[in-house]
Amino acid sequence: MKPRYGSQEDYAQAINELKKAFAGDEDAVSTNSDDLYSHGFSVNDYHPGASHTVIIYPTSTEDVVKVVKISTKYRMPIIAYSGGTSLEGQFRGYQSGGICLDMSRMNNIIEIHEADSDLVCQPGACWSDINDALREKKIPLFFPLDPAPTATIGGMLSTGCSGTNAVRYGTGKAEWFLNATVVLPSGEVIKTRRRARKSSAGFDTTKLFIGAEGTLGIVTEVTIRLTPLLPTAVAIVHFSDVRKATEAVREVTLSGVTIQCVELLDDLCMHALNQYGQSAEKWPEKDTLLFKFQGHNKASLAESGRVVEKIVARHGGFGFKFAKDDQEAEDLWETRKNALYAGLALISGSRAWSTDVCVPVSKLPELVYETKKDLASSGLVAPMAGHVGDGNFHAALLISNEKELEIARDIVSRMVHRAIALDGTWEHGVGIGKKDYLVEELGSGTVELMKLLKRTIDPLNLFNPGKVCIVLDLEPRRPR
Ligand SMILES: Cc1cc2nc3c(=O)[nH]c(=O)nc-3n(C[C@H](O)[C@H](O)[C@H](O)COP(=O)(O)OP(=O)(O)OC[C@H]3O[C@@H](n4cnc5c(N)ncnc54)[C@H](O)[C@@H]3O)c2cc1C
The missing domain is CATH 3.30.465.10 (Uridine Diphospho-n-acetylenolpyruvylglucosamine Reductase; domain 3)
Known part of the structure; x- marks a missing residue:
């Protein structure tokens, strides 16, 4: 017989049992509707979800064991929630309800x-x-x-x-x-x-x-x-062409210079940051690379800077400069951190769909160039920023209505197919949002192996069902 989830009566009994199990700890169990909602949905993604039935706040491994036993007894899905920052619907509630385990305590x-x-x-x-x-x-x-x-x-x-x-x-x-x-x-x-x-x-x-x-x-x-923790130094350089910027990154990563981070901020993103006004300085509104170098002392940091300055110049980079002191370095890095919020401020009331493709670094110029063209023809405003040093970048697709949401869905799909065709992947996990691409990226044999492991370890399909790879024959019939 196929495993099934419990009925609403079963769930009510489970909640009673959970309350008894955590009697004396009044912060451990919540069925507050705001709490259920905030743990089951996210403003950071566009994937379908549902409210959880109950939230448990464990304080120990033993607490978690108690919850797992009750979840098994009453066939109630169990979904962990930590920082709640994942972007692909990973902690969203399951259609038939379930227990959310909030790990914050x-x-x-x-x-x-x-x-x-x-x-x-x-x-x-x-x-x-x-x-x-x-x-x-x-x-x-x-x-x-x-x-x-x-x-x-x-x-x-x-x-x-x-x-x-x-x-x-x-x-x-x-x-x-x-x-x-x-x-x-x-x-x-x-x-x-x-x-x-x-x-x-x-x-x-x-x-x-x-x-x-x-x-x-x-x-x-x-x-x-x-x-x-080693000393670092931060430098900035601009380009008139995003493709050239990513070609420079490819050469820098091959140079052996000790780089901790290389971030790309495209011309639109730089415009957004200038408008946002959090940075003390106004930057050229050009495709820009931010470098964080790592070294044991000032001399080794300066030497790394000299090597990179020569490389970026060969690719048309201009205005290369080091932050003059720790304060300016922090300011520059803060500028990068504000990229998403600055982008959002370009269209008041918009939300952002943060894309996350990643390819081998040698393929990055092609991916970024094709994506820029795609974004330009879509009509969406989409500033780009990303960890290009490891072949990864994000475009924040700004969305204000349903029509734009549909356009964004299509762009995301094209981006993921494009990345996979270039031997790439995505950055933010699978959750609900990337499930449909799993076989295309990994092949059916690998996905079947994942399903085999899932069936063996979780035969009742209670742990975060419907995420990563759907184990179809373990999915519920309609909840009773
Ligand atoms: C502004 C911003 C920037 C981001 N930048 C990056 C980035 O650069 N790189 C990147 O990879 N991601 C990035 N992310 C995505 C996100 O931060 C990561 O996915 C992060 O690892 C999620 O951690 P979390 O604690 O928020 O997990 P949650 O979102 O709470 O949970 C993530 C998943 O883990 C499961 N889980 C949580 N705790 C446990 C547990 N104790 N046991 C078992 N399962 C558990 C949950 O059920 C869920 O499936 C970014 C997100 C935002 C909003």
Whole structure:
């Protein structure tokens, strides 16, 4: 018999049982309608969703086990929620309702091992808070994965995230998550490996959960790797052609210069930033690259700058200059961070659909050029910014009405097909938004392997159903 989800009566009993299980902790269970709504939808994406039935705020692995057991008993889907910043509908509520596990009370740093450059924390700890805590303790280490500022370790592991530092440090799929404690759908608690830097002990089960978006287990503790905090310097350079800018990036990445980040801001984005007015300076409204160099001292930073200045000049770059001091460097980086909000301010009341394609760096000029042409003919206003150092950029498609939403949907689809044809992918995980492209990117054999794992680990399809890869024969009939 095919697995089914519980009835509304089953769910009501589940909620009673959850309330009993968390009696004495009045902050642990919520059925407040605003709470249910805010956890099931997102202003940051355009994918279908539904309200959850109940929100649970666990404080420990044992709490999560209790919830998983009740979810299994009453066949109630269970969806983890951390920073709530994912962009592809990853934490959206399921059509038949379910339990949302909000990990925000599990946000402690448990141990810092400075000598080993690693740190053990709960999944609700935010990466930027971790870096602040290290700075306050004067520990010269940091965690380099930097997606949205309020993203947390559990969500970052579960989406295999990246960020501006990926050009230097790689993404969440490199070894930044050393091990994870995970509650499986069976209720069993596993730890994927020990804290040592390397392990050849069988399959890499930590990786199984990286990018699984809560479909295989709930992560309750993680050891993350840290890296030394080194001096940096920031430089800016402009181009009259976005294709030339990306060709320069290709050469810079091959030069061996130690670059922490390379960000592209196109001419429209620079215009938006000037209009937005948060930066002390007005910048040329040209396609622009921002570099963050890394080095042990001023001399090595200056030498990196000299190499890059020569390369960008060969590609028509002009106005190359270093930020004169830390304040100006911070101002420049702040400028980059404001790109989305500055873009939104171009059309008051608009929302943005943030696209996220990524290709091998050698293919980036072609992808950016074709996309610019596509955007220009679409009639949508769409400033571009992105982590071009690792072959990735975002266009913020500004949308004010249904017609523009449909145009945006088509653009996104063309962008993803174009990226896959260039041996590429996308950045923000699968969730609901990228499910339909999974076979095209990975091939049916690989997707079948994912489904086999899903069926084996979660035979009742209770963990974040309908996300990543749909296991059709495990999807519910109509909810009773
Ligand atoms: C302004 C902005 C900038 C961004 N920049 C980037 C970027 O540069 N690079 C990038 O990769 N992404 C980026 N993102 C997307 C987003 O920040 C990342 O996907 C991030 O990793 C999500 O983390 P979160 O804590 O918000 O997770 P959530 O959105 O809360 O959850 C993400 C997924 O993980 C699951 N999950 C959460 N916690 C757990 C857990 N403990 N156990 C199991 N499953 C869990 C959820 O069910 C969901 O499927 C950006 C988003 C915004 C809004």
